[in-house]
Amino acid sequence: MISVADLWIQLDALVPSPLPSERIPLASAQGRILRETILAPEDQPPFDRSAIDGYLVHTDQPAGLVTLEGTIHPGAPAPASAPSPGTAYRILTGSALPPEKAALIMQEDTKATDTGRVHLLQSPSTKHIRRRASQARAGDTLISPGQLLNAGALALLASVGATAPLVSRRARVAHLVTGGELVSPDATPASGQIRDSNSTLIAALLRDSHADLIWQQRVSDSRSATAEALAAALALQPDILLVSGGASVGDHDHTGALLADAGFTIHCDKVASRPGKPFIAASREGCLAFGLPGNPLSHFVCFHLFVRRVLARLAGTEPVALIRAKLAPRSELRPDPRETWWPALLTHDSVTALPWRDSSDLTVLARANALLRVPSTPSASSQVEVLCCS
Numbered sequence: 321m322i323s324v325a326d327l328w329i330q331l332d333a334l335v336p337s338p339l340p341s342e343r344i345p346l347a348s349a350q351g352r353i354l355r356e357t358i359l360a361p362e363d364q365p366p367f368d369r370s371a372i373d374g375y376l377v378h379t380d381q382p383a384g385l386v387t388l389e390g391t392i393h394p395g396a397p398a399p400a401s402a403p404s405p406g407t408a409y410r411i412l413t414g415s416a417l418p419p420e421k422a423a424l425i426m427q428e429d430t431k432a433t434d435t436g437r438v439h440l441l442q443s444p445s446t447k448h449i450r451r452r453a454s455q456a457r458a459g460d461t462l463i464s465p466g467q468l469l470n471a472g473a474l475a476l477l478a479s480v481g482a483t484a485p486l487v488s489r490r491a492r493v494a495h496l497v498t499g500g501e502l503v504s505p506d507a508t509p510a511s512g513q514i515r516d517s518n519s520t521l522i523a524a525l526l527r528d529s530h531a532d533l534i535w536q537q538r539v540s541d542s543r544s545a546t547a548e549a550l551a552a553a554l555a556l557q558p559d560i561l562l563v564s565g566g567a568s569v570g571d572h573d574h575t576g577a578l579l580a581d582a583g584f585t586i587h588c589d590k591v592a593s594r595p596g597k598p599f600i601a602a603s604r605e606g607c608l609a610f611g612l613p614g615n616p617l618s619h620f621v622c623f624h625l626f627v628r629r630v631l632a633r634l635a636g637t638e639p640v641a642l643i644r645a646k647l648a649p650r651s652e653l654r655p656d657p658r659e660t661w662w663p664a665l666l667t668h669d670s671v672t673a674l675p676w677r678d679s680s681d682l683t684v685l686a687r688a689n690a691l692l693r694v695p696s697t698p699s700a701s702s703q704v705e706v707l708c709c710s
């Protein structure tokens with residue numbers, strides 16, 4: 321049985337390059353991965369400007385009385401030169417300043433007189449000038465390819481007029497849910513039936529994973545119905561096909577055989593992970609397929625360990641890295657011959673292993689925000705590896 325770490329290497333090799341890129345409006349680009357270098361089109365800031373409300377004077381101007389010559393409003397062109405000594409302009413935060421010999425004084429350090437003159441109570445200085453190019457020079461790199469477009473990055477793009485960034489296309493994912501025992505969440509299960517929770521789980525997980533769910537269907541366990549639904553999903557040419565349930569060796573477990581019939585190469589059908597052992601990874605031209613074990617906790621683990629990793633690479637970004645955290649006291653971890661990915665709660669200073677019964681136990685998932693890696697051989701260290709989850 322392949323180890324989790326070895327399967328990561330195999331999966332990485334299956335995604336040698338990201339999906340094609342596309343230009344989209346800035347307003348739709350949140351959460352996308354940038355695929356171009358954004359250069360500063362001009363100096364940032366593009367002109368010297370005031371960081372304060374107060375007065376603009378000549379650098380030779382000492383404290384004392386000056387005559388007010390007018391106001392420079394934000395948005396108005398910069399005056400060609402600084403006022404002559406003995407005179408001043410009223411300026412406001414953001415006002416453009418002359419390129420040379422400008423000095424500023426804060427309003428609080430002055431006193432206006434009735435005669436249109438201003439008393440400067442201190443010496444003016446240049447410390448409140450935001451200098452042209454102090455943040456970046458024209459041509460400097462502002463954002464590099466691979467960057468997630470979060471709110472701050474979007475604002476930076478807006479500030480330089482990059483209103484149609486080149487980003488990775490989102491992966492198109494089809495999800496087939498198998499199981500004769502499953503009914504819709506809004507139905508009342510008859511004896512022996514259960515509600516389908518994996519459809520909701522996968523739809524929610526995909527939203528945060530650079531992917532669009534383009535098709536989702538539930539079918540009974542019959543081989544012909546599953547084959548038919550699989551063909552319908554593949555006809556849409558998804559980048560990723562997910563099949564829930566039917567990954568094990570039971571009489572109704574058809575995922576591996578049907579994927580092979582559809583021309584997929586099966587790369588693995590079991591991985592040494594608890595939960596999540598019966599995990600199928602397969603590929604054919606332009607499509608990767610994953611058979612996820614039906615148990616909801618196994619689903620969650622396999623998605624975070626493997627599917628999310630592939631989706632990150634398809635988007636042109638690095639998979640979420642494991643972090644090291646301090647294990648909270650009283651966390652009782654049961655090692656297993658398979659490496660365990662234990663549902664956990666990560667806080668600012670430690671990680672707590674949450675109690676869970678077995679891989680069908682959904683109660684723990686509402687609280688978990690991480691998976692804690694428990695090696696098959698017990699470790700005495702209080703430092704553990706953790707994968708943050710969405």
Ligand SMILES: Nc1nc2c(c(=O)[nH]1)N[C@H]1C(S)=C(S)[C@@H](COP(=O)(O)OP(=O)(O)OC[C@H]3O[C@@H](n4cnc5c(N)ncnc54)[C@H](O)[C@@H]3O)O[C@H]1N2
Pocket residue numbers: 497498499501502514515516517518519564565566567568569570573595596597598612613614615616618679680
């Ligand atoms: N002989 C063996 N039997 C099993 C093995 C094994 O190695 N040898 N592995 C076990 C492990 S571990 C797991 S995990 C399961 C995985 O089985 P399948 O992928 O074939 O999944 P199913 O049998 O279809 O379902 C398992 C379990 O999950 C429930 N389920 C399925 N789909 C959903 C859904 N959409 N929403 C909520 N719950 C779902 C289903 O009712 C079953 O209880 O195989 C073991 N067996």
Ligand code: MOO
Pocket residue numbers: 593594595596597598613615618679680
């Ligand atoms: O994946 Mo199974 O998850 O060990 O119950």
